[in-house]
Amino acid sequence: MPWWGRWGSQSGISKSQVSRICQDIDQQVQAFLSRPLESSSYAYVYLDATYLNGRLGKAMQVCSRAAVVAMGVNADGRRELLGIKVGDSETETFWSEFITSLKERGLAGVRLVVSDAHAGLTKAIRRQLQGCVWQRCRVHFSRNLLQCVPRAHQGMVTAALRSVFAQESAAEIASRWDDLATSLADRFPKAATLMNEAREDVLAFRHFPLPHRKKVWSTNLLERVNEEIKRRTRVVGIFPNDAAITRLVGAVLLEQHEHWQLEGRRMFSAESMATIPELGDIPALQALSA
Numbered sequence: 001m002p003w004w005g006r007w008g009s010q011s012g013i014s015k016s017q018v019s020r021i022c023q024d025i026d027q028q029v030q031a032f033l034s035r036p037l038e039s040s041s042y043a044y045v046y047l048d049a050t051y052l053n054g055r056l057g058k059a060m061q062v063c064s065r066a067a068v069v070a071m072g073v074n075a076d077g078r079r080e081l082l083g084i085k086v087g088d089s090e091t092e093t094f095w096s097e098f099i100t101s102l103k104e105r106g107l108a109g110v111r112l113v114v115s116d117a118h119a120g121l122t123k124a125i126r127r128q129l130q131g132c133v134w135q136r137c138r139v140h141f142s143r144n145l146l147q148c149v150p151r152a153h154q155g156m157v158t159a160a161l162r163s164v165f166a167q168e169s170a171a172e173i174a175s176r177w178d179d180l181a182t183s184l185a186d187r188f189p190k191a192a193t194l195m196n197e198a199r200e201d202v203l204a205f206r207h208f209p210l211p212h213r214k215k216v217w218s219t220n221l222l223e224r225v226n227e228e229i230k231r232r233t234r235v236v237g238i239f240p241n242d243a244a245i246t247r248l249v250g251a252v253l254l255e256q257h258e259h260w261q262l263e264g265r266r267m268f269s270a271e272s273m274a275t276i277p278e279l280g281d282i283p284a285l286q287a288l289s290a
Contacts, residue, residue: 022247029250032257033083037102041109042072042082043276044212045129047099047121048219049090050226052249054239056088062238066090067229067249068098071222072107077268081225081257082107084249086242095124103128111276112208114219116140117201131279136201137219138165148191149184157184157191165217170206177203207282209275212268221267225256 047070054065066089070082083105085098099107113125114135125134142161146154160183164176181195205217215221232252239245 025247025251026243029247029254032254033246033250034105036106037072037082038106038108040074040076040080042074042080042107043109043111043273044073044216045082045107045110045113046071046219046222047095047113047115047125048222048226049118050229052233052239052245053237054086054242054245056241060240063088065239065242065245066094067245068095069222069225069229069249069253070098070102071225073267073273075109075273076270077266077273079221079260079267081253084246084253086245086249090118090120092120092123092127095121096128099124099128111279111282112204112216114216114222116219117144117198133204133207133279133282134201135204135216136198137217138202139218139220141198141202145191145194148194149188153188168210173203173206174199207277209268209272211272212276215267225253228252228256 047068049066049068051064052067053062055061056063056065065086067084067086068090069084072080072082074080083098083102085094085101087094110129110132112133112135113129114137115121115125116137117140122134125132142158145161146157149157157180160180164173164180167173167176177195177199181192181199184195185192205213208216229249229252233239233245233248236244236248239248
């Protein structure tokens with residue numbers, strides 16, 4: 001029995017009442033997900049995906065469905081959940097369509113995009129958000145780096161990498177990074193190569209205001225939202241279609257978004273947001289565009 005049927009039978013609500021409730025939720029969610037974004041610029045944009053089980057095709061086969069979410073920080077330093085897209089995978093085309101839909105709604109002023117290093121996503125960012133800087137999530141990178149190091153040495157590498165992010169000076173951050181890469185070169189060449197290749201992407205945060213760095217060097221803030229999505233969708237198990245995923249996940253995002261607005265707390269002060277450098281003044285941009 002579909003999840004909405006179980007809900008209705010267990011609560012005493014008729015199918016027609018469930019249908020009307022779903023329609024009301026759909027209207028609210030779609031109004032939220034299609035709202036214009038041109039009222040503010042979003043200097044920071046976070047992109048991430050979570051995976052849910054849903055049925056697809058005439059055979060109604062159970063498949064893993066990617067639910068990708070965008071979060072932005074507006075000019076006032078407040079978080080906003082910008083949109084969601086559900087689909088087969090995280091291909092470049094899939095991500096490009098999502099980013100394009102955000103731009104069509106008015107997304108502008110992006111200086112830094114924070115995400116993991118999924119190939120399809122990074123290609124879409126470079127094509128659809130040309131001129132912005134990409135921050136590779138340090139948490140995801142750390143996991144990738146440790147895969148290149150024997151378990152016995154992972155603690156040492158973790159501590160050394162943590163010291164890189166403890167520095168305040170942009171020059172010192174880069175210097176510590178280079179020192180670590182050099183120290184790994186002889187014994188763990190794959191790890192050193194990965195560090196050299198990812199240097200500008202993982203260290204892009206160093207060109208942004210010091211008070212912002214801890215919150216823009218990873219996707220942790222958005223992953224907390226994804227954890228709530230997982231918690232709220234676990235009761236469903238398998239969704240009957242993508243529309244049902246969009247309905248429930250969209251409702252979770254709407255609820256979280258409204259909570260942030262009512263809470264009134266800023267992630268960053270408006271004054272510090274005004275100190276974010278223009279794109280032409282960010283050295284990392286040259287590496288991104290090369």
